[in-house]
Amino acid sequence: LRLVESGGGSVKPGGSLTLSCQASGFGLSSFELRWYRQVSGKERESVARIASVTGYTHYADFVKGRFIISRDNLKMTVTLQMNALTPDDTAVYYCYARRYNNEYWGRGTQVTVSS
Numbered sequence: 001l002r003l004v005e006s007g008g009g010s011v012k013p014g015g016s017l018t019l020s021c022q023a024s025g026f027g028l029s030s031f032e033l034r035w036y037r038q039v040s041g042k043e044r045e046s047v048a049r050i051a052s053v054t055g056y057t058h059y060a061d062f063v064k065g066r067f068i069i070s071r072d073n074l075k076m077t078v079t080l081q082m083n084a085l086t087p088d089d090t091a092v093y094y095c096y097a098r099r100y101n102n103e104y105w106g107r108g109t110q111v112t113v114s115s
Contacts (some may be wrong), residue, residue, distance in 0.1 A: 001023055001024070001026045001097055001101055001102075001104040002023065002024045002025050002104075002114040003021050003022070003023055003095045003096075003097060003104055003105065004020050004021065004022050004024075004095075004106055004107070005018050005019060005020070005093065005094070005095050005105035005106045005107070005109040006019070006021075006022070006109060006112045007019040007020050007109060008093060008109030009110075009111070009112070009113075010112045010113075010114065011085055011112070011113055012042065012114070012115055013085060013086055013087060013113055013114075013115055014025065014080040014084060014085065015085050015087065016081070016082060016083045016084075017082045017085065017111060018079060018080070018081045018096075019035065019079065019082065019093055019111070020078075020079050020080075021033075021035075021074070021077060021078045021079070021080075021095030022051075022077055023076040023077065023078070027073070027076075028071070028076045028077075028078075028097070029052060029073040029088060029113050030099050031051070031052055031053055031097040031098060031099045032046075032049060032052050032097070032099070033049065033050050033052075033069075033071055033078040033095070033096070033097050034046055034048065034049040034095075034096040034097075034098075035037065035047045035048050035049075035069060035080045035093055035094070035095060036051055036093070036094045036096055037080070037089075037091035037092065037094065037098070037111075038091055038092050038094065038108075039056065039090070039091045039092075040107045043058070044094065045060065045098075046060060047059070047060050047063055047067065047080070047093070048063065048067055048068075048069035048080060049069065050069045050070070050071050052099070056093045057069055059103075060078060060101070062088070063082075065082045066082065066108065067080060067081065067082050067083070068080070068081040068083075068107060069081075078095060078097075080093070082111070085111075085113045085115060086113060087113050088113075089113050090110065090113050091110075091111060092110050092111075093106070093108060093110075094106055094107075094108045102107045103104050
């Protein structure tokens with residue numbers, strides 16, 4: 001499975017961005033999908049996840065009410081809509097997929113929130 005993120009960029013505090021992750025190589029419907037982020041010098045942290053069958057979503061406390069994760073299995077995409085961005089959201093955002101013990105990562109896309 002290959003994952004390619006897009007949609008990162010620079011935005012002012014309070015603004016919005018939508019990240020997209022395009023998958024290829026396998027069908028996406030059986031994968032749990034996540035978005036992670038990492039600030040330089042810090043550990044990578046989970047931002048949001050969406051289950052494969054139920055579509056159940058879970059968010060880290062620091063993005064609840066601001067970010068929305070969604071998936072389109074036919075288009076083989078997972079999207080992260082980010083609203084009310086703050087400078088603390090500045091990071092490289094990674095797409096992640098898991099099925100059983102197999103894990104796949106994208107290369108990441110930079111999000112910078114600054115006035």
